Amino acid sequence: DAYLSLQHESWKQGQIIDYLNKGLIDGGAMDALSSTRIVYIIEVVAWYMRKTSCQSATFIVGSRPWFNVYKDIADRKKINLIGINSVISPSNYILDKIRSNLWIYRTARNFKHRKSYNPPDGKKCAKYKLFVNGRGDLDLSNSGEHTDFFWLLKSDFPRGSVLYECETITEYEYLTKHGISSVGKQVVPIGETGKVLIKPIVYNSTFNKEKVTIKRELSSYYIERINWRNYFSKHDIKIYLTWYKYTKNHIAISDAINDNSGISAIWQMAFDGQPAIESRTNADVVFSYSQFSNKIESQLGSKIKYQVITGYPKDYIAPLLKGKAEILRKKLQSNGAKLIVFAIDENSIDDSRWHTGHELQRENYSYILEKVLDVPWLGVIFKPKTAKTLYNRLGPVADLVARAKETGRCFIYDESGRHTTKEQPLLAALSADVCIHGHLSGGTAALECALEGIPTLLIDREGTPFSKLNELPKGKVIFKDWPSTIEAVMENWSTSGGIEGFGDWSSIIDDLDPFRDGKAAYRMGTYLHWLMQGYEKGFEKDKIMDVAAERYKREWGEDKVIYG
Numbered sequence: 001d002a003y004l005s006l007q008h009e010s011w012k013q014g015q016i017i018d019y020l021n022k023g024l025i026d027g028g029a030m031d032a033l034s035s036t037r038i039v040y041i042i043e044v045v046a047w048y049m050r051k052t053s054c055q056s057a058t059f060i061v062g063s064r065p066w067f068n069v070y071k072d073i074a075d076r077k078k079i080n081l082i083g084i085n086s087v088i089s090p091s092n093y094i095l096d097k098i099r100s101n102l103w104i105y106r107t108a109r110n111f112k113h114r115k116s117y118n119p120p121d122g123k124k125c126a127k128y129k130l131f132v133n134g135r136g137d138l139d140l141s142n143s144g145e146h147t148d149f150f151w152l153l154k155s156d157f158p159r160g161s162v163l164y165e166c167e168t169i170t171e172y173e174y175l176t177k178h179g180i181s182s183v184g185k186q187v188v189p190i191g192e193t194g195k196v197l198i199k200p201i202v203y204n205s206t207f208n209k210e211k212v213t214i215k216r217e218l219s220s221y222y223i224e225r226i227n228w229r230n231y232f233s234k235h236d237i238k239i240y241l242t243w244y245k246y247t248k249n250h251i252a253i254s255d256a257i258n259d260n261s262g263i264s265a266i267w268q269m270a271f272d273g274q275p276a277i278e279s280r281t282n283a284d285v286v287f288s289y290s291q292f293s294n295k296i297e298s299q300l301g302s303k304i305k306y307q308v309i310t311g312y313p314k315d316y317i318a319p320l321l322k323g324k325a326e327i328l329r330k331k332l333q334s335n336g337a338k339l340i341v342f343a344i345d346e347n348s349i350d351d352s353r354w355h356t357g358h359e360l361q362r363e364n365y366s367y368i369l370e371k372v373l374d375v376p377w378l379g380v381i382f383k384p385k386t387a388k389t390l391y392n393r394l395g396p397v398a399d400l401v402a403r404a405k406e407t408g409r410c411f412i413y414d415e416s417g418r419h420t421t422k423e424q425p426l427l428a429a430l431s432a433d434v435c436i437h438g439h440l441s442g443g444t445a446a447l448e449c450a451l452e453g454i455p456t457l458l459i460d461r462e463g464t465p466f467s468k469l470n471e472l473p474k475g476k477v478i479f480k481d482w483p484s485t486i487e488a489v490m491e492n493w494s495t496s497g498g499i500e501g502f503g504d505w506s507s508i509i510d511d512l513d514p515f516r517d518g519k520a521a522y523r524m525g526t527y528l529h530w531l532m533q534g535y536e537k538g539f540e541k542d543k544i545m546d547v548a549a550e551r552y553k554r555e556w557g558e559d560k561v562i563y564g
Helices: 002-006 016-024 035-051 067-075 090-098 102-112 169-177 208-235 249-259 291-300 318-334 357-374 390-394 397-406 425-430 444-451 482-494 520-536 541-556
Strands: 057-062 079-084 129-133 162-165 181-183 237-242 263-267 282-288 303-309 339-344 378-382 410-412 434-437 456-459 561-563
Touching: 002 208, 016 208, 016 249, 035 057, 035 067, 035 079, 067 079, 090 102, 102 208, 129 208, 169 181, 208 237, 208 249, 237 249, 237 520, 249 263, 249 282, 263 520, 263 541, 282 291, 282 520, 291 303, 303 520, 303 541, 318 339, 318 378, 318 410, 318 425, 339 357, 339 425, 339 444, 339 482, 357 378, 357 390, 357 397, 357 482, 390 397, 397 410, 425 434, 425 444, 434 444, 434 482, 444 456, 456 482, 520 541, 541 561
Parallel strands: 057 079, 129 162, 129 237, 162 181, 237 263, 263 282, 282 303, 339 378, 339 434, 378 410, 434 456
Antiparallel strands: 303 561
């Protein structure tokens, strides 16, 4: 009722309602004020009630918008939800003020990035440009490392038409050396461009808390859209390419590039085994792994004009990595390793109530390390997701790492890029006999290994019953804990010819990548090139996208482009 009473005609601009709908439920369990957090804690209280045979409970929380909705959820579980007024966080108040005024927003953002390098205007690049919103992985050597330019390296897309945001003079010089133009993170204020955007407002209402929340979201949308469309206009950007679909921001940016008759494109970075609301996507073009990925987007209610199936985008890297992988394998073998395991972990945070936490991540190291110290012919390789903080997160397990390294049968890839470890998971996998991913809930790294035909196991410690990966055979691919997984690995090694179907993903692999030919990055880069060529020919946006889709279908199959 509150939501409907606040709706206004000014919301019928672009994708405001989609932005608002996603923004109102943005934020995971680590965000103290998110809807996820409060619903999750209600479930925790209900779990404790079942555990202790408690018939009813009272749960006191800070009052918040849509409190009655949460109260209804709690009532169904015999929990009396009581809201109390809480002090407004000064940081939230300041943030709200910043996000409600374009001039203040630009000033604050420029202050935040005051130490970032801002390249000189210098030589102008091509008239029409593609802007890459990357992850800080700048490798252009085609070495097989993580790179935001994988699609560029494997296609004929013109480097002179690419624009990237750099943070340091070193990054600027590296990009310039490889023919990539770059801009700094600071925002240069310029006058509004394009059609006038009416600042969205809300109707007057008695729902004060909800009104404040919606006004904040609408102000955020307005500022994001104005700022980005000015940015795109200033640099003549026609294609916005990103991987980041997990917050509401990409929706405002999609509207901003559309204001400049440009195209928003998103490439699938991570494997989604089941629908997760933060993955709901709005874009003109999405490059997906498979038809299964399209099914997930459909279940989420994503709004995508053209979904282009390319296969797994990093499937080209194996030939680039095999030589380096073989060197490490021989090194471990020279120290007595006969069976080599690649153990895959994810990141962790200090507070294990809202994430897997350090204790669970330490298991990804401790069990296999103890086995390496006990078995003189066993070796292990680790490729942590975030190496910068690894040893702090490992705590007492770091001592096990040191002892295992002394055997010469343990190796850790720990060189970092801007944010994550530089090396691809597949590099470690190519040195190993079997891969073990400690989380079925996050299966991208495991998929990368399985696509190469390397036996790959999953440990479902968190419990992920609805994931596509749960269709894989239990006891041969999926396990519940580390001890049973290691026991199965040792049994497979000692069995003549190995256990049939051990680590084998063939039962679902066609659903996850219909190509598996090493050309996914080529397909994506070529498609982007076709879009850019359409602008160079002076075509309108809709015609450009339609022509590219028809070309792709003719070359790769009618079922490889999904409309709407």
